[in-house]
Amino acid sequence: MTTRTLITLAAGMLAASSWIPVAQAQDSLYVPSMTYRTGPFAGGGTPFADGYADYFNMLNERDGGINGVRIVVDECETAYNAQKGVECYEATKDKGALAYSPLSTGITLALVPKAPVDEIPIFSMGYGLSAAAAGDKFPWTFVYPASYWSQLSSIIKYIDENGGVEGQKIGFIYLDAAYGKEPIPLLDQLAETMGFEVAKFPVGVKEMQNQSSQWLNVRKERPDWMIMWGWGAMNPTAIKEAAKIRFPLDRFIGNWWAGSNNDLNAVGEAGKGYLAANFSGIGQDFPALQDVLTHVVKKGMSKVASEDDVGNVLYNRGLFNAVILAEGIRVAQDMTGKKIITGADMRDGLEGINLTEARLTELGLPGFTGEVKGSCEDHEGGGSIFIQQWNGSNWEKISDLIPPMSDVVRPMLEEAAEAYVSDKPNWQAQTCG
Amino acid sequence: MEMLHSIFVSPFIEMGAYPDFFLQVVWEGFVAGVLYSLIALGFVLIYKASGVFNFAQGIMVVFAALALVSLHGMGVPAWLAVILALGIMGLLAIGVERLVLRKLVNQHDAILLMATIGLTLVLKGVGQLLFGGEPKPMITEELGLPTGSTDWEVFDGIVIFQHIDIAATVVALLMVLALALFFSKTRIGRALRAVADDHQAALSVGISLHQIWAIVWFASGIVALVTGIMWGARSEVSFALEIIALKALAVLILGGFTSIPGAIVGGLIIGIGEKLFEVYWGALFGSGVEAWFAYVLALIFLLFRPQGLFGERIIERV
Numbered sequence: 049m050t051t052r053t054l055i056t057l058a059a060g061m062l063a064a065s066s067w068i069p070v071a072q073a074q075d076s077l078y079v080p081s082m083t084y085r086t087g088p089f090a091g092g093g094t095p096f097a098d099g100y101a102d103y104f105n106m107l108n109e110r111d112g113g114i115n116g117v118r119i120v121v122d123e124c125e126t127a128y129n130a131q132k133g134v135e136c137y138e139a140t141k142d143k144g145a146l147a148y149s150p151l152s153t154g155i156t157l158a159l160v161p162k163a164p165v166d167e168i169p170i171f172s173m174g175y176g177l178s179a180a181a182a183g184d185k186f187p188w189t190f191v192y193p194a195s196y197w198s199q200l201s202s203i204i205k206y207i208d209e210n211g212g213v214e215g216q217k218i219g220f221i222y223l224d225a226a227y228g229k230e231p232i233p234l235l236d237q238l239a240e241t242m243g244f245e246v247a248k249f250p251v252g253v254k255e256m257q258n259q260s261s262q263w264l265n266v267r268k269e270r271p272d273w274m275i276m277w278g279w280g281a282m283n284p285t286a287i288k289e290a291a292k293i294r295f296p297l298d299r300f301i302g303n304w305w306a307g308s309n310n311d312l313n314a315v316g317e318a319g320k321g322y323l324a325a326n327f328s329g330i331g332q333d334f335p336a337l338q339d340v341l342t343h344v345v346k347k348g349m350s351k352v353a354s355e356d357d358v359g360n361v362l363y364n365r366g367l368f369n370a371v372i373l374a375e376g377i378r379v380a381q382d383m384t385g386k387k388i389i390t391g392a393d394m395r396d397g398l399e400g401i402n403l404t405e406a407r408l409t410e411l412g413l414p415g416f417t418g419e420v421k422g423s424c425e426d427h428e429g430g431g432s433i434f435i436q437q438w439n440g441s442n443w444e445k446i447s448d449l450i451p452p453m454s455d456v457v458r459p460m461l462e463e464a465a466e467a468y469v470s471d472k473p474n475w476q477a478q479t480c481g
Numbered sequence: 482m483e484m485l486h487s488i489f490v491s492p493f494i495e496m497g498a499y500p501d502f503f504l505q506v507v508w509e510g511f512v513a514g515v516l517y518s519l520i521a522l523g524f525v526l527i528y529k530a531s532g533v534f535n536f537a538q539g540i541m542v543v544f545a546a547l548a549l550v551s552l553h554g555m556g557v558p559a560w561l562a563v564i565l566a567l568g569i570m571g572l573l574a575i576g577v578e579r580l581v582l583r584k585l586v587n588q589h590d591a592i593l594l595m596a597t598i599g600l601t602l603v604l605k606g607v608g609q610l611l612f613g614g615e616p617k618p619m620i621t622e623e624l625g626l627p628t629g630s631t632d633w634e635v636f637d638g639i640v641i642f643q644h645i646d647i648a649a650t651v652v653a654l655l656m657v658l659a660l661a662l663f664f665s666k667t668r669i670g671r672a673l674r675a676v677a678d679d680h681q682a683a684l685s686v687g688i689s690l691h692q693i694w695a696i697v698w699f700a701s702g703i704v705a706l707v708t709g710i711m712w713g714a715r716s717e718v719s720f721a722l723e724i725i726a727l728k729a730l731a732v733l734i735l736g737g738f739t740s741i742p743g744a745i746v747g748g749l750i751i752g753i754g755e756k757l758f759e760v761y762w763g764a765l766f767g768s769g770v771e772a773w774f775a776y777v778l779a780l781i782f783l784l785f786r787p788q789g790l791f792g793e794r795i796i797e798r799v
Contacts, residue, residue: 094613252769256721260756262759314619
């Protein structure tokens, strides 16, 4: 073989390899998946990533994709690190990415300004920047089905319905990071208007598994209720410490990232009674979950360690993330008449989403969540949550859907959105109505 | 004036008004201090023998604990899993000596430090590959470690003692005693101290550097396993445990890098100090002072007593 032949072969192979992703982008729907299967928060990131990938793979296996177009799920590991998250974004955005779900408030905050420039929507499902619920100011960011602020107002509502909040002291223990601090402005506002006192207990990322000081302070402050904005190893440690100081666990409520099976498996019986917010169904008892088991898990196409992991809280959360994106793709295909859509089409599709109970039933998820209806102004789309309780070995849903205090939260969200864009003269907003 | 009152008067009034709570704070600080000391011990052992600051000590804690719970998860009885986990740490010690340290005899300290940073990355990757990234509960009850608590009614209040905390304290003290005896009374212990003083001189009198390094890395692996069990019982076994090892840095600066008693005293000063400071003075700084208290204390020590409380004073002649 001559040198020239070798060079020609190498050039041919190079050309072929660079052609493959283009072909993927042209005849498939490319959905990047920012995962963290490694690092200190892998306990939350792994089941979420599994549920996300399995749902799309189920659609591929069962239906041949969405409207006949297969979905390509491409994982990129962020280890919950904002810098790595941005690197993942930059490395994949030109492959025809339809939307990003960073599963990290830090990464989301870094990507929000990039979304309008690259015309790829950010879907931070129930996390990220609460103000992004104001769709007129944040056309490219979505926080379905509820922002952190709406969620917090629902939790306060739950406390109010179970003994009242007026005159009470509410403790707020939170991860001392962008995520944990996000709901504090609303908490302070509600404390003032509803007449309760707030005691705050920050937990540094390096102190997640070493919280005895915070809980000594809780014992000193004697709050009537505790609310937790925790993630990863912070959650089981906090619940164990609460049990240690004999804080009544049925008055301790975690947000929806502080109520997974992984968190409570490490606590077991000692965590009995602990409460957490949630917005996605629990368990495998849904036709869509059964299809995932049949078409993906039982065929060995899933990364779950065991079939029992299908249906746990964060698995179903990741699956729900995929359900909303899949629905956004369908709406976009209907709106444009195209099968292969762009990020801009996807934005319109996400804005046009209308997940009613009837539609959820069609998707094989009856009663899985509250209704999610988007619009130009509303990128939050409902905001209802329910409360679940740990029975010592699993979660049980113990409340109906609790809508947020929209009358209080919405004006604050709009004010915060206005404040965010006010010092950005070139910010791309949209006019609604 | 109000500020001065909240610094110099009100915390002490509070301590006097609720002495049971004060005792609880001191106990929690004591337990945290003992656990910090455990992590610091692993560093001290390796530093004494090789002058290497083992950056991989934190990940060794995670690796040992994950090996234990994963083996048990595969159906291995708890105490057999402990023995097998120790075996894994032993193999790791031999591997580190053969593949990393042997090539770096007499190299600059910075090169050895970099080698342990590389080892951290390798263990992190291999750990995740073998055991998965998801957290696992520690097999506290299966190991026969006590659960539950005992109340001590005192000063019209109660102090709560968790049985697992008492067990951690006892285990840590036994381990320190055993290591102190090992270093001072055994032939290997004396050889180890000789190696720490001068690699070349130790070699010239027939001490096997390779053997000593493997032994000391194994001893450090044992400490890592015990640390992983005790910290894991308080929370869960996950890669987040690695972060706690950073606190040992401050402990080492206080106690001295080469002193086992220093690791204990340094751990206790930081453990008790940070709890008292957080509970009684934390509000002045907006809470969360525990995140920086140990490091500020270490910084003060670096300024006034860089060798630590029990460390050897470094005199460099030029």
